[in-house]
Amino acid sequence: MTEDTIAAVATALGEGSIAVVRVSGPEAVEKIAPLFRSRLDLREAPTHTVNYGWIEDPADGAVLDEVLVTVMRGPRSFTAEDVVEISTHGGIVAVQSVLELVLRSGIRIAEPGEFTKRAFLNGRIDLAQAEAVIDLIRSKSNRAFQLARRQSEGALSKRIAPLRQKLLELLAHVEVNIDYPEHDVAEMTAAAIAETCGIALQEVRMLLKTAAEGKILREGIVTAIVGRPNAGKSSLLNALAHDNKAIVTDIPGTTRDIVEESVSLAGVPLRLLDTAGIRETSDVVERIGVERSRGALNEADLILLVLNHHEPLHEDERLLMKELAGRPAIAVVNKIDLPGALDLEEVKREIPEERIVFLSAKEGEGIDRLEQAVSKLFFSGGVESDDLTYVSNARHISLLHLAAKSLEDAIAASEAGIPIDLIQIDLTTAWEQLGEIIGDAVGESLLDQIFSQFCLGK
Numbered sequence: 147m148t149e150d151t152i153a154a155v156a157t158a159l160g161e162g163s164i165a166v167v168r169v170s171g172p173e174a175v176e177k178i179a180p181l182f183r184s185r186l187d188l189r190e191a192p193t194h195t196v197n198y199g200w201i202e203d204p205a206d207g208a209v210l211d212e213v214l215v216t217v218m219r220g221p222r223s224f225t226a227e228d229v230v231e232i233s234t235h236g237g238i239v240a241v242q243s244v245l246e247l248v249l250r251s252g253i254r255i256a257e258p259g260e261f262t263k264r265a266f267l268n269g270r271i272d273l274a275q276a277e278a279v280i281d282l283i284r285s286k287s288n289r290a291f292q293l294a295r296r297q298s299e300g301a302l303s304k305r306i307a308p309l310r311q312k313l314l315e316l317l318a319h320v321e322v323n324i325d326y327p328e329h330d331v332a333e334m335t336a337a338a339i340a341e342t343c344g345i346a347l348q349e350v351r352m353l354l355k356t357a358a359e360g361k362i363l364r365e366g367i368v369t370a371i372v373g374r375p376n377a378g379k380s381s382l383l384n385a386l387a388h389d390n391k392a393i394v395t396d397i398p399g400t401t402r403d404i405v406e407e408s409v410s411l412a413g414v415p416l417r418l419l420d421t422a423g424i425r426e427t428s429d430v431v432e433r434i435g436v437e438r439s440r441g442a443l444n445e446a447d448l449i450l451l452v453l454n455h456h457e458p459l460h461e462d463e464r465l466l467m468k469e470l471a472g473r474p475a476i477a478v479v480n481k482i483d484l485p486g487a488l489d490l491e492e493v494k495r496e497i498p499e500e501r502i503v504f505l506s507a508k509e510g511e512g513i514d515r516l517e518q519a520v521s522k523l524f525f526s527g528g529v530e531s532d533d534l535t536y537v538s539n540a541r542h543i544s545l546l547h548l549a550a551k552s553l554e555d556a557i558a559a560s561e562a563g564i565p566i567d568l569i570q571i572d573l574t575t576a577w578e579q580l581g582e583i584i585g586d587a588v589g590e591s592l593l594d595q596i597f598s599q600f601c602l603g604k
């Protein structure tokens with residue numbers, strides 16, 4: 147593959163200690179060498195070495211920056227091409243002027259995602275792995291990062307490949323039966339086709355089942371903090387966020403609009419929504435706030451119902467607890483630093499005990515117990531396990547659904563005694579749909595669309 151040579155700033159633009167210009171392509175070393183003054187000509191530098199020197203404009207000998215230059219010769223590099231990385235001083239001036247000089251030497255600016263796209267086109271990684279690189283960059287919590295990293299190492303691809311192999315063998319067998327009926331290959335029975343497809347379908351469904359948890363890991367659990375005015379909802383948000391994001395006062399009805407904050411609880415990303423305390427009110431603004439609280443409550447993946455340990459249960463709270471039956475909810479009994487007046491027995495009748503957490507948002511006591519409860523609710527053991535694959539990419543999920551449908555069709559067709567060459571079409575479709583996940587035979591426009599989601603320099 148003869149590609150041109152590309153360059154981009156690989157680090158975030160802003161004030162930092164170091165910034166990196168990354169160059170990849172057949173002319174990377176040859177084009178950068180004349181710009182780099184050091185003890186050793188860059189062309190002589192062994193691969194995977196870091197070299198000290200200066201970037202100089204060869205036109206007038208002006209020194210742009212003191213740098214470290216790394217050489218990684220293909221195919222042992224991120225893109226599988228020759229890669230040169232220039233580490234300049236941080237900030238934007240040094241790195242921009244070095245990049246400009248690099249571009250003036252006849253190297254082209256990279257498109258977003260083009261480095262990773264090349265790694266894919268050169269066969270170093272497959273499409274699912276390349277997409278995982280986007281997820282890596284965007285992950286907002288440790289767990290999401292671990293998930294993306296596992297996928298970037300090919301965890302999903304390793305599940306898809308044997309599945310496709312199984313289908314391919316079946317297809318080959320079917321094809322021999324169709325094309326060479328005179329050959330003495332054992333006739334593929336409808337029952338045998340249905341059986342193999344059944345096994346494949348089971349595997350596809352298992353992958354789809356992981357999608358819900360994968361989505362949570364990637365996008366965060368939408369968590370509504372609800373309860374009566376003054377229960378301590380805003381205080382809880384602040385305690386979880388380690389910040390005074392929401393206004394806290396002893397006046398009931400303080401929070402009017404929804405306050406949003408992303409936090410990571412035991413590695414689980416939560417999108418916290420602090421809401422207005424739910425009660426009957428004649429205040430117009432507060433009433434709109436209460437309606438919004440109800441909206442958040444209805445749409446949340448997780449509900450934290452904050453109850454006040456210091457006060458008896460209120461009728462509104464009884465109704466709320468009834469509403470939460472069957473939904474992923476945790477009762478947070480707040481203000482345990484104050485004497486108790488809450489009727490716990492009644493709470494326990496509505497909410498299972500393992501979903502009741504006692505804490506003091508004000509003192510920051512018991513937050514760890516809430517972490518454990520959330521973690522238990524969403525990851526019923528398993529997320530730590532190493533061989534688990536979580537499908538979390540919308541494109542992969544939709545392709546798995548399509549493949550499941552094709553396999554179901556193939557099974558139904560073989561059970562209905564439909565001619566084998568028609569079943570072959572469903573099988574081929576399933577095989578292609580699974581192939582699309584890992585980028586086997588996907589069109590240029592799809593690739594463009596996927597890689598354009600990347601940031602520049604990746």
Ligand SMILES: Nc1nc2c(c(=O)[nH]1)N(C=O)[C@@H](CNc1ccc(C(=O)N[C@@H](CCC(=O)O)C(=O)O)cc1)CN2
Binds near residue numbers: 221224
């Ligand atoms: N300076 C720098 N840091 C970086 C990257 C980079 O490109 N540059 N990465 C970019 O995302 C990540 C590391 N990812 C990488 C993945 C593969 C290879 C690579 O050279 N792979 C070779 C094996 C090399 C060897 O075994 O010695 C290969 O697979 O052939 C390099 C970086 C994070 N840190």
Ligand SMILES: Nc1nc2c(ncn2[C@@H]2O[C@H](COP(=O)(O)OP(=O)(O)OP(=O)(O)O)[C@@H](O)[C@H]2O)c(=O)[nH]1
Binds near residue numbers: 381393398423506507
């Ligand atoms: N002693 C004690 N006071 C608390 C605790 N949590 C909150 N408070 C106090 O309770 C009052 C109300 O707290 P907020 O967090 O504003 O309550 P809220 O549920 O957001 O109230 P609204 O926004 O009005 O619905 C404030 O005076 C807090 O300082 C706690 O754990 N212990």
Ligand SMILES: [Mg+2]
Binds near residue numbers: 380393
């Ligand atoms: Mg509040």
